[in-house]
Amino acid sequence: MTDLSAFREETKAWLEENCPPGARGPGPISNGSSKIKITDADTLVWLERMVEKGWTVPSWPKEVGGGGLNNDEYLVLLEEMAAMGARPALSSFGTSMIGPTLLEFGTDEQKNTHLPRIARAEVEWCQGYSEPGSGSDLASLSTRAEDNGDHFVINGQKTWTSGAHNADWMFCLVRTDPNAPKHEGISFVLLPVDQPGIEIRPIRMLSGESRFNDTFFDNAIAQKTDLVGELNKGWTVGKRLLQHERSGMESLVSGGAKGGKMSLVAEAKRCLGEDNNAIADPAYRSEVLKYEMDNQVFRMAQRRAVEESEGGTPGAVTSIFKIYGTELQQKYYDLLLKMRGVRGFPDTFAKQNDSFSDAEMSTTRDWLFYRAASIYSGSNEVQRNIIAKRVLGLPDG
Numbered sequence: 465m466t467d468l469s470a471f472r473e474e475t476k477a478w479l480e481e482n483c484p485p486g487a488r489g490p491g492p493i494s495n496g497s498s499k500i501k502i503t504d505a506d507t508l509v510w511l512e513r514m515v516e517k518g519w520t521v522p523s524w525p526k527e528v529g530g531g532g533l534n535n536d537e538y539l540v541l542l543e544e545m546a547a548m549g550a551r552p553a554l555s556s557f558g559t560s561m562i563g564p565t566l567l568e569f570g571t572d573e574q575k576n577t578h579l580p581r582i583a584r585a586e587v588e589w590c591q592g593y594s595e596p597g598s599g600s601d602l603a604s605l606s607t608r609a610e611d612n613g614d615h616f617v618i619n620g621q622k623t624w625t626s627g628a629h630n631a632d633w634m635f636c637l638v639r640t641d642p643n644a645p646k647h648e649g650i651s652f653v654l655l656p657v658d659q660p661g662i663e664i665r666p667i668r669m670l671s672g673e674s675r676f677n678d679t680f681f682d683n684a685i686a687q688k689t690d691l692v693g694e695l696n697k698g699w700t701v702g703k704r705l706l707q708h709e710r711s712g713m714e715s716l717v718s719g720g721a722k723g724g725k726m727s728l729v730a731e732a733k734r735c736l737g738e739d740n741n742a743i744a745d746p747a748y749r750s751e752v753l754k755y756e757m758d759n760q761v762f763r764m765a766q767r768r769a770v771e772e773s774e775g776g777t778p779g780a781v782t783s784i785f786k787i788y789g790t791e792l793q794q795k796y797y798d799l800l801l802k803m804r805g806v807r808g809f810p811d812t813f814a815k816q817n818d819s820f821s822d823a824e825m826s827t828t829r830d831w832l833f834y835r836a837a838s839i840y841s842g843s844n845e846v847q848r849n850i851i852a853k854r855v856l857g858l859p860d861g
């Protein structure tokens with residue numbers, strides 16, 4: 465038996481023994497926030513066991529709380545988790561964005577301070593990039609950080625800061641040299657969210673929920689020890705973080721099941737007994753099959769690119785994943801909405817309605833949310849520009 469086959473057998477046995485029934489299939493997933501308490505017993509047990517094993521961040525080094533798996537072992541673990549429907553125990557901005565970035569650019573002190581806390585699900589992060597006047601043209605950002613001895617003093621505003629109200633720490637792009645060309649005067653800093661100089665105001669959505677915030681800095685403090693990379697070289701760090709975000713590794717980890725997303729074919733089978741006109745329509749059925757095949761091919765292409773990349777995350781080609789992955793997500797919700805018919809249209813503003821299941825209740829909300837997927841993390845139009853310039857080598861127009 466090869467080492468990898470032996471690893472597969474051990475992994476399968478460990479997962480069978482340790483993944484409780486309630487952690488299989490759609491359900492809650494921790495994001496590590498100290499402000500959100502998980503109450504589901506099986507989800508908690510699963511998290512504890514995965515933390516112990518280092519498999520909340522399977523490919524990170526053991527010294528910082530990871531599982532120390534190589535790429536092949538990591539993919540085996542994902543396959544075995546997917547086979548039994550095991551949810552990831554932890555999914556956060558920490559695991560998918562700032563963690564991998566610190567592994568690459570962080571000092572030993574930064575790694576030893578922040579990474580174990582992410583791995584142990586003790587902290588959640590938020591992303592302070594966009595500003596009211598700086599979205600696609602992110603490098604025009606104007607939030608200022610001034611040198612004040614052993615710390616920076618930060619003033620300005622970020623917007624669309626997802627989850628800032630539940631986050632413990634923020635990674636943030638700030639301007640440290642206003643006189644340098646715009647890409648060259650930016651630094652990348654880390655700062656705790658709960659401090660007197662930071663005010664978080666929720667942006668209310670039509671549904672009444674608020675997942676996003678305006679974040680105001682009024683003499684907020686970031687310690688110099690929390691400067692990542694060199695002073696005024698934060699653009700390089702910030703861009704790399706976006707590649708981690710766009711790589712879609714998170715969806716490989718979650719088996720596409722994040723937030724309870726299920727296979728369309730499985731859902732179609734469930735609906736077959738019902739009088740469902742969409743499924744009876746052969747044109748609709750072939751659209752579902754096409755989606756399922758496209759999704760499989762996409763995930764294989766993602767895996768191949770990750771395997772071929774040196775640092776575990778490909779570079780500018782992540783923009784291709786971003787475009788194709790978000791278009792697929794939107795297609796998924798189009799098809800799901802059509803399949804569920806009137807069962808997909810409860811009162812979207814109601815929190816609960818006893819005549820609809822939780823999955824049905826969230827159909828329209830999810831469909832609406834994923835309209836934004838082609839905007840956040842850098843709009844798909846901007847990704848096309850990156851592909852033209854950095855992948856195809858076309859002249860900058």
Ligand SMILES: Cc1cc2nc3c(=O)[nH]c(=O)nc-3n(C[C@H](O)[C@H](O)[C@H](O)COP(=O)(O)OP(=O)(O)OC[C@H]3O[C@@H](n4cnc5c(N)ncnc54)[C@H](O)[C@@H]3O)c2cc1C
Nearest residue numbers: 591592593594599600624625626836839840841842843845
């Ligand atoms: C749901 C959601 C969550 C978000 N979460 C966060 C977060 O946590 N942290 C954070 O920092 N930001 C976050 N954002 C902000 C996000 O990164 C920006 O919305 C995005 O970068 C686009 O910027 P903008 O909204 O200012 O649009 P603009 O930059 O004003 O763009 C408007 C339109 O013009 C197009 N456009 C702009 N420039 C070009 C160009 N050069 N070529 C072709 N087309 C162009 C864009 O594609 C878009 O269609 C989030 C956004 C959303 C919708």
